[in-house]
Structure formats: structure tokens, C-alpha cells
Amino acid sequence: MSLDEAVSRLRDPRPGRFASFTFDDGFDDNLSRALPVMERHGAPFTVYVATGMITGDLDAWWLGLAALIRSRDVIALPDGTTFACNDAPSKVAAFDAIERAIHRRYELLPAIRDMIAAAGLDLPGLVRTEGLTLERLRRLAEHPLATIGAHGTTHINLARAPEDVAREEMAANRAFLEAAIGRPVRHFAYPFGNARACGSREERLAEAVGFETAVTTRHGAVFPDHLHHLYALPRESLSVHDTPHTVACKLSGFYRAVYSRLGAPVSHMGSDAAGDRP
Structure with missing residues (x-):
């Protein structure tokens, strides 16, 4: 289901599991390759787009x-x-x-x-080759399965930036995308998304800028209690290295349980990089 539907489900819990798919950065293959797959399965998805992926200014x-x-x-x-x-x-x-x-x-x-x-x-040049153009961003935004979210202006580590810079990265990105697609942008993904790149300050900024949710790359499933933590939602990354067995472990919470028992920070499970581009 879409992120909007997922938030609605958190507000009105009912039996049954669900999944929301997300893609980070704003690569052109979200339109050319991912969209046909999602269409085939009727699966809604969110693409978090950084301004710099469109303009070529991304710190990629x-x-x-x-x-x-x-x-x-x-x-x-x-x-x-x-x-x-x-x-x-x-x-x-x-x-x-x-x-x-x-x-x-x-x-x-x-x-x-x-x-x-x-x-x-x-x-x-590499960014412009790989990224969506404005025209293709608008084309993606018009698809009924797609939701466009924000991902910062230049994809910096927000936690390492001064507060005014971090806020501007969020606010300017949101304004750019809303002007480009002509509709509200309600959801945000923290660049990198791990515990060293976003924390309580960034959660506060995301809410102040006007987003309804913000996602991390911290591992775990979403539960009803996340209604009170909408600016620190966990995600499980999917990568080329995954198999049906590893995906099953991620969905079941097995990895999270094992690493938590070992005392390792949950945000360190697996590759943060893979989590940044699920």
C-alpha cells in the first residue's frame, strides 16, 4: 500500500500485514525499470527525490x-x-x-x-545521466501508483550539518518538488538514514518543515506504536545480495531480534548504503 494508506492503517489498526515500497534518490530507472514491475503487481510505491538528482548538483x-x-x-x-x-x-x-x-x-x-x-x-554529468529529468519526474508523479517524496537538496548527512543548513535542505527540496509536480510532497527520507545521519533534531526539523512522515534506514517492521514516531520510521533494505531466505528473515524480524540480543545497534545491521537505496 502507499505511505498515505500505511499511515491511515497505523491510525486505525486492523488485522493483516502490509508493505510499502520506497526508492531513494530519484534515479531514472525508477521510471524505466521499477515502474513496469510495480505496475505488473499493482503495487504502490514512493520515490524520494533529491533536488540535486534533477539539477546535477547531487553529492553522488x-x-x-x-x-x-x-x-x-x-x-x-x-x-x-x-x-x-x-x-x-x-x-x-x-x-x-x-x-x-x-x-x-x-x-x-x-x-x-x-x-x-x-x-x-x-x-x-554522471548524476544527469543516471537521474530523472524534470519531464520524467512529472511523468512519474502522474502515475496513480507513484508518490513523490523528498530526500534533501544535495544528499548531505543532515546530522553533521548546522541546524539552519539541515532545515534548508529539507524545506528547499520540498518547495522545489512541489513546484515541479504541482502537488503536495508529504513524505521525507533522511539521506543515509542511519543513526549517524539523523536523530531527534532531524525528526523535529522534518515535522517543522511540514512533512507528515520521515523514514530512516534503521532496520525493523512498522507497528501501531509508530503512529507516535512518524518521523523515525524504520525500513528494511532490499539489495542485489538478498535471497528469498534473507528477505524472509527481514520480514519476520529475525535479524533485528538476533542483533538486539547481541547488543549491537539495530541501525548497524547490514549495509547502511544498501538501506539508502532500497
């Missing part, structure tokens, strides 16, 4: 990192860690390892951006 370092790895046989990080990546499997492994490292230590990002720039890679 992951696109630059992928392009950098594709162009090199060896990648050396500033801390001395080296990755051999001279074939497809090793390039995929290098990307996964570096992305995980970044999500553990966001202070690595400036050095990664410097490496991308030094390689002469056109990051805005």
Missing part, C-alpha cells in the same frame, strides 16, 4: 566512486588501504568495501571526493 559520491573503480586496476585510500580491482568481481568487492568504510567513517568522504576530482571525472 557513490557514482563517482564506481566510475573511479571502473577506470583503475588499483585503488589506494588515504589511510594506506589498497584494493586490487583488475576484474569485475574484484571491482565489485572494492566498491562494497569502500562504501561500507565510508558509512562507518563519514570523515573519509572529503578524500574520496578529492580522488574523484583528481581523476577528472564529471560527477554532475
Whole structure:
């Protein structure tokens, strides 16, 4: 069901399970590839769109990192860690390892951006190639199964930004999208979405800006009590690495229960990066 229907279900609980599908960032393949699949199953979905994905100003370092790895046989990080990546499997492994490292230590990002720039890679060009255009955003917004949500202006870590910057990232993004599609934008997804990228301050800002819900990438299912936590809704990520068995474990809450019992922070279960682009 749509996010609007999900909130209605929280307000009026009744038996039966439901799912709401979401896609982050605003990639063009949400229209070209995801929409036909969702149409085939009659499944509503929400696409959280960052302004910078439309304008080319997105801080899409992951696109630059992928392009950098594709162009090199060896990648050396500033801390001395080296990755051999001279074939497809090793390039995929290098990307996964570096992305995980970044999500553990966001202070690595400036050095990664410097490496991308030094390689002469056109990051805005990569973003424009991968992202929705205004025309295609409007086309997606007009589809009865699709809901357009907000995802920030440039996809920064909001928790690490000054409060006025974090608020403007939310408010300007919402205003841009509402002007573009001519309808209200009620839902927000925190960039990155883990405990190191959003917390109580960001929840307060999302409510103040006027959103009705905000989603994280913290793992877990939604329960009636989340009606009182609409600005910190959990999500389970789906990635290329999932199997029917891992999806079943996510849906059942098995992973959350195991990691909670072990004392690990729930937000650290699995890849935060995968959660950012479900």
C-alpha cells in the first residue's frame, strides 16, 4: 500500500500485514525499470527525490566512486588501504568495501571526493545521466501508483550539518518538488538514514518543515506504536545480495531480534548504503 494508506492503517489498526515500497534518490530507472514491475503487481510505491538528482548538483559520491573503480586496476585510500580491482568481481568487492568504510567513517568522504576530482571525472554529468529529468519526474508523479517524496537538496548527512543548513535542505527540496509536480510532497527520507545521519533534531526539523512522515534506514517492521514516531520510521533494505531466505528473515524480524540480543545497534545491521537505496 502507499505511505498515505500505511499511515491511515497505523491510525486505525486492523488485522493483516502490509508493505510499502520506497526508492531513494530519484534515479531514472525508477521510471524505466521499477515502474513496469510495480505496475505488473499493482503495487504502490514512493520515490524520494533529491533536488540535486534533477539539477546535477547531487553529492553522488557513490557514482563517482564506481566510475573511479571502473577506470583503475588499483585503488589506494588515504589511510594506506589498497584494493586490487583488475576484474569485475574484484571491482565489485572494492566498491562494497569502500562504501561500507565510508558509512562507518563519514570523515573519509572529503578524500574520496578529492580522488574523484583528481581523476577528472564529471560527477554532475554522471548524476544527469543516471537521474530523472524534470519531464520524467512529472511523468512519474502522474502515475496513480507513484508518490513523490523528498530526500534533501544535495544528499548531505543532515546530522553533521548546522541546524539552519539541515532545515534548508529539507524545506528547499520540498518547495522545489512541489513546484515541479504541482502537488503536495508529504513524505521525507533522511539521506543515509542511519543513526549517524539523523536523530531527534532531524525528526523535529522534518515535522517543522511540514512533512507528515520521515523514514530512516534503521532496520525493523512498522507497528501501531509508530503512529507516535512518524518521523523515525524504520525500513528494511532490499539489495542485489538478498535471497528469498534473507528477505524472509527481514520480514519476520529475525535479524533485528538476533542483533538486539547481541547488543549491537539495530541501525548497524547490514549495509547502511544498501538501506539508502532500497
